[in-house]
Amino acid sequence: MPEWGLLLLLFAAIAIGYALGRIDRERKRRKKAENLSQEYFVGLNYLLNDQPDEAIETFIRALDITSESAETFETRITLGRLYGRRGEIERAIQVHQGLLAKPSLSYQQSLRVQLELARDYLSAGLLDRAEALLRDIAKAENSIRYDALKLLLDVYQQEKEWQRAIDVARQLLSRDEGYYRNRMTHFFCELAELSLQRREYHDARERLQQALQADRNSVRASLLMGAMEYEQANYRAANKALQRIAQQDPEFVSESVPLLVKVDRKLGRFQSISGYLNRCLKEHPSTAVMLAIAEGIHRSSGSNRASRFIVNQLVRRPSLKGLYGLIDLHLEQLEGSSRENLGLLANLVSRVIDSKPVYRCGQCGFSGKELHWQCPSCKEWGAVKPIRGIEGQ
Ligand SMILES: [Zn+2]
Structure with a gap:
């Protein structure tokens, strides 16, 4: 065969080989795409059937297949996140760190990977590393900073860094004012509690006022204020703080009653809280309020009237604690075997209450x-x- 004929054959072989290779690659690519879409629908089905673990498993399998060939930014980000959701934090960190090392990443993409990495560190309990990353991302001048701030708020809450948590919550107010105000109030109360433990009353008072400025319906701030003023013998101020609670959140009035009764004894005028307690009983009844009123009646008009009052209230609103209060009232009037029998009943009711x-x-x-x-x-x-x-x- 002449030399040009040999060359032509060689050229044809190369061309056919290339074409076959292309066809094969195309076939494989199509097969992978088919696999991916199949796995995608299987995963979706799991999600719809409330089987998130199985869904994650399927998505990871699907993304592992695709990422070998068509490694895109989104598939890697999603794969890392799925590992994180499955609790494989180390693998999630590996995926995200690998992605971050790619020089082709845009600024926006790099911020997104850093955010995912911070999420991994947070899940792994590596708070310092998460904090450092998030503080950097929070400096960015686009909306991703809010995602970073939300995670940073988690970090500071876990670290009990309340002042920093307040600063972050303040930056998030524009996202959801009611939600972040509520948090700020609790963070101020946390700081107030620390000051109270150190008996730094001036500081504690300032923190509680800040808490009430952030949310004037903060029951927690009022309860703390009441306790602090009582400790400092400012009984009128304590009374005022505690009586605010009925307006702030009546469900917490029962929490304030024991201290309110103590404050009232110091002020030496039971009538002062009886009006308030009767209003509370009418508008938002609770056993604690009912028993406090009964105690007042007992002291002013004797046990028979107090007992009649409790019975009337229990008919309207039965409660185990009310029943115990009634038994307790009768116990002191009895002697001998009657007292013993009622004592047994009191003990039984008390054990039932303790188990709840x-x-x-x-x-x-x-x-x-x-x-x-x-x-x-x-x-x-x-x-x-x-x-x-x-x-x-
Ligand atoms: Zn809960």
Whole structure:
């Protein structure tokens, strides 16, 4: 065969090889795309059936297939995030760090990856690293700074850096004023509690005033103010702070009653709170208020009238604590075996009361015996309230 013939054959072989390669690549690409869309719909189905774990698993599988060939920014970001959701934080960090090392990233893309990385650090409990990254992103002059500020607020809450949390919440007021004002109020109250522990009353008073400026319906600030003024023997001021609560949030009046009664004893004029308590009982009845009124009647008019009052109230609004109060009132008048029998009943009712939770979170349903201003379960502020009804207030 002449030399040109050989060259032609060689050229044809190369061309056919290239074309076959292209066809093969195209076929593979199409197959991957088909796989991806199939996995996508499988994942979507899991999501619709409320099976998020299975959905994440499917999406990760689908993205792993695509990212080998068509590695795009969005697929990597999503893959990292899915690892994070599955709790594989180290793999999420690897994906995000790998992405951040790419020189082709735009400024906006780089900010997004840094935000994802900060989210990973936060999940891994690496608060210092998350904080450093987020502070940088928060300097950016576009809307991503608000996402960074929201995460930064989480960091400062976990670190109990309340003043910093206040500064961040203030920058977020334009996003949702009511929501962030509520948080700021609680952060001011946290600072006030720290000052109270150190007996720095001047500072505590200033913090509580700031809390009330941020939200004038802050029950927590009023309760703290009442306790602080009582401790400093400013009984009139304590009385005023505590009586604000009926307007702020009547569900918390029961919380203020024990201190209010103590304040009133110091002021030496029971009539002063009886008007307030009777108003509360009428507008927003609770067992704590009812028993405080009964105690006043007991002292002024004797146990028979107090007992009649409690019975009348229990008919309208039965409660275990009310029943216990009634039994307690009768116990002191009895002697011998009658006293013993009623004592047994008192003990039984008291054990039933002790077995019940006192507070419940309106957000997630968490319940317990302690009043948490931030729910330990869902982390919502001010959502835990006294339980009402037959087993509660
Ligand atoms: Zn909760």
